[in-house]
Amino acid sequence: MFPTYQARKLIRIIEPEYGHTQPWVVLCEGDNGLEEFVVKVFNEEHLLDKPRVHGEFAGSWLAEEFDLLTPKVALDRY
Numbered sequence: 001m002f003p004t005y006q007a008r009k010l011i012r013i014i015e016p017e018y019g020h021t022q023p024w025v026v027l028c029e030g031d032n033g034l035e036e037f038v039v040k041v042f043n044e045e046h047l048l049d050k051p052r053v054h055g056e057f058a059g060s061w062l063a064e065e066f067d068l069l070t071p072k073v074a075l076d077r078y
Helices: 044-048 050-065
Strands: 004-013 024-032 033-039 076-077
Touching: 004 033, 044 050
Parallel strands: 004 076
Antiparallel strands: 004 024, 024 033
């Protein structure tokens, strides 16, 4: 299972030209204290489109399997 963090503060929104979800840089709290994460924000439409959400996780997993540079995957609570 993925580690879970609690979002604490929005730092900035990344420009929309880098993806359809317009990622956010967020300060999150976990077991090891506060960390900054790039968070892909999913609205209700995204969450109902399960292949889209599954694709995000599968893409991350495949990138890691092929030793490509990729951020670690975690779940954030808001």
